[in-house]
Amino acid sequence: MDWYFPTELKEVPPLLKKEGLAPHGGGTGLLRTGLSRLKGLVDLSGLHLDAIEENNGSIILGSSSTYSMICRTLMQKDPGSILPKALSMSASTPLRNRITLGGSIASFPIWSDLMGPLIALGSQVNLLKETETKHPVEYISGNRELLKGSLITGIEYKKEWPLSWYHRHTRVAFDYPLFTLTILLKIEAGRIADSRIVVIGTRNRFTRIYELETLLAGRSADSPDPVDLMEKMPELEFPERKTASSGQLNCLLKVWLRRGIREITGGERT
């Protein structure tokens, strides 16, 4: 296997065009998926893609930023952000010090703590192929062929969701989650003005619960009464697992949705 060490971004697209070459951002994903299928690795460490910046109301995260770097930096730059809440629960300290944003978007494991928040935030993924393009992360998730021969250089999102809540549903703390739940809310003049609710771990990897977002709109933030909302919420389809059926996971999800909406509208930051 060959290693390539580009020092400028423009060197990367011709390399990724070659058969069997993959980008290596420093994370742990490639070792898990196996190196035997690869002919070479393009090491990204010389490209300085780990910057985390704020520009004109947007947060821009470089693709080689690790989960630990994101947590540490966003606590300062975007204090209410969902990302530190979610990513600090992921894996363990030494792994969070290595797992990168780009690798996690490219692999999108079903237990991802990253993708729910990114989808909810309406993040755009910056891709470099012959030219640079931007795509909603939701779109990338459903069109994986876009990533072939491309380099994820980073993501950006508007810093406009100060109220956020995250739940990682596991049997024990260090387990992979059965699902994760991301809730973002905007409250204006005592009413819920907008929301984003995303579940990771459903049969299609993720589900944004548009129906619930619509039902929440305009409700009083003092008493959003999530009990009746749960009755109107559609059943989501989870893959059948040894540890929990889709029906059980729907029940659990509704419990956590109620708790989440109650806590977030009560002003509690968890």
Add this chain to the structure above:
Amino acid sequence: MKDIFTINGQRIEYEFDETDVLLDVLRNNGHYEVKKGCGEGECGACAILLDGILVNSCQILAASVRGKEITTVRGLGNVHDPHPLQEAFADTGAIQCGFCTPGMILASYALLKENPHPSDDEIKQALDGNICRCTGYVKIFEAVRLAAERMRKNV
């Protein structure tokens, strides 16, 4: 392939395969203080500091660490001149079989470098990637608290 590694302050050239992980390169060259546990990044026995950051060496391709500083537990101190963490682990009996100890000490070192006054929750989180198969966590936490106290007094 060959590359130069900086390990505990010393520059040295090693030969290794393109797909070798750093853990194997270190152990193949006598760094037995870096333990081989699960090989999947779950147990923390192979922990090292890479440019001062705690990582699992079993999850790092050796070819990708060029130009970075590697610190193993041997780089913190030795039996003649131990680091306060090494002393505290011995003093509190937090060593038991000793297999997880290098990783535990490096994880604790990374914590105390950033946070000299860690709470119990912060200690727990900092050591969340290190598994002790003797289940001696109580004494390990005691050791970290003791080392933190001694290090604060010495500053």
